[in-house]
Amino acid sequence: MRLMLACNAGMSTSMVVAQMEESALRQGKNYIIWAVDIDSVEDEIGNFDVLLIGPQIQYKLRTLKRLLEDQAPVDIIDPVAYGCCDGQKVLQQAEKLLNDFHERRNRV
Numbered sequence: 001m002r003l004m005l006a007c008n009a010g011m012s013t014s015m016v017v018a019q020m021e022e023s024a025l026r027q028g029k030n031y032i033i034w035a036v037d038i039d040s041v042e043d044e045i046g047n048f049d050v051l052l053i054g055p056q057i058q059y060k061l062r063t064l065k066r067l068l069e070d071q072a073p074v075d076i077i078d079p080v081a082y083g084c085c086d087g088q089k090v091l092q093q094a095e096k097l098l099n100d101f102h103e104r105r106n107r108v
Contacts, residue, residue: 001029001031001032003020003048003094004048005051006035006036006051006052006057007035008037008056014035017035017087018087019086020033020087020091021033021087022087023087048072051074052094053076053077054076055076055077055082058076
């Protein structure tokens, strides 16, 4: 899975990314996880399977959903997991988001 996180500057999500990478490694999952600033998201379309955005930019969610349509799922990172840098919980959120996305696409 290619998982991208976005926030205002890509700085705060970088800490979450480090914890997610550690969690994925412990589980033997070969995920590619990185963070960008919100202005770089359009340039990255097609390069990620899941997009999670920081709670501080939740106002961008509707725009991003329209932009990505059926290309990739997008959601707000769970605020508690984000605040605690709980990489495992954010990783689980991303996995569920992708699974739900594929299930919806397969029903069509």
